[in-house]
Amino acid sequence: MSYGPDTTATPAAGSAHEELARGRAALCRIGALCYQRNYIVGADGNLSMRLSDGSILITPAGAMKGFLEPQHLAHIDIEGRTLDNGPKASSEVGIHLVSYKERPDVKAVVHTHPPHAVAMTIAGIDLSMPVIPEIIVTIGGIPTAPYATPGTNELPESIRALVKCSDVMMMQNHGAVCLGKNLMDAYKKLDMLEHTAKILWLAHTVAGGVKPLPPEAVAKLLATRGPLGIGQVNTLENRCGLPGR
Numbered sequence: 001m002s003y004g005p006d007t008t009a010t011p012a013a014g015s016a017h018e019e020l021a022r023g024r025a026a027l028c029r030i031g032a033l034c035y036q037r038n039y040i041v042g043a044d045g046n047l048s049m050r051l052s053d054g055s056i057l058i059t060p061a062g063a064m065k066g067f068l069e070p071q072h073l074a075h076i077d078i079e080g081r082t083l084d085n086g087p088k089a090s091s092e093v094g095i096h097l098v099s100y101k102e103r104p105d106v107k108a109v110v111h112t113h114p115p116h117a118v119a120m121t122i123a124g125i126d127l128s129m130p131v132i133p134e135i136i137v138t139i140g141g142i143p144t145a146p147y148a149t150p151g152t153n154e155l156p157e158s159i160r161a162l163v164k165c166s167d168v169m170m171m172q173n174h175g176a177v178c179l180g181k182n183l184m185d186a187y188k189k190l191d192m193l194e195h196t197a198k199i200l201w202l203a204h205t206v207a208g209g210v211k212p213l214p215p216e217a218v219a220k221l222l223a224t225r226g227p228l229g230i231g232q233v234n235t236l237e238n239r240c241g242l243p244g245r
């Protein structure tokens, strides 16, 4: 297990203009990466980041996130109102606004449809089960919000409680929401989520089921978080969306 240097560190801030330009470039880059990694297809998903003035850069309605150009992005305020006379924000802007309102520490939100993770919610396989050490010590268990209708206010409301205490969550039959201290940090959690789902998928395929690690093993792993300097929100510690909370 290796945690190494923090490659998701937030770069030093420059002028507001530079920050905006850097943010637009980063959203295009991560959008392309999500597309290349098959976390989204067509016009799926949406990505955003919060700037230091509190405004938000977000992918626009109906765009293919694999082929974005910096000028395509929408610039909005925390209520979702378009700034700069630019493009209109994604129809799922509510997912992003609820995340930023409930979590002042969150600076980026990535919503995608990673196929293995979504399939697990459809199949009713519990992603919050403690199985893989790296996930146990970082994200914890991955909770799933109840099904809600996309394109309506049901969707952000369905994740509001989970956003308060988890950086990664699934929306039943739909997709994933990953929160981060910056865009790369949110993307990293998406990578970890889908990788976990693939491993569980394989385990189910070959063994017909998955056994969680015993509680003593989970407790020993969680006890390493302090010494290893892992401070991120952990749902196995705060029981976010998990039984017993």
Ligand SMILES: [Zn+2]
Pocket: 044, 045, 092, 111, 112, 113, 150, 174, 175
């Ligand atoms: Zn979606």
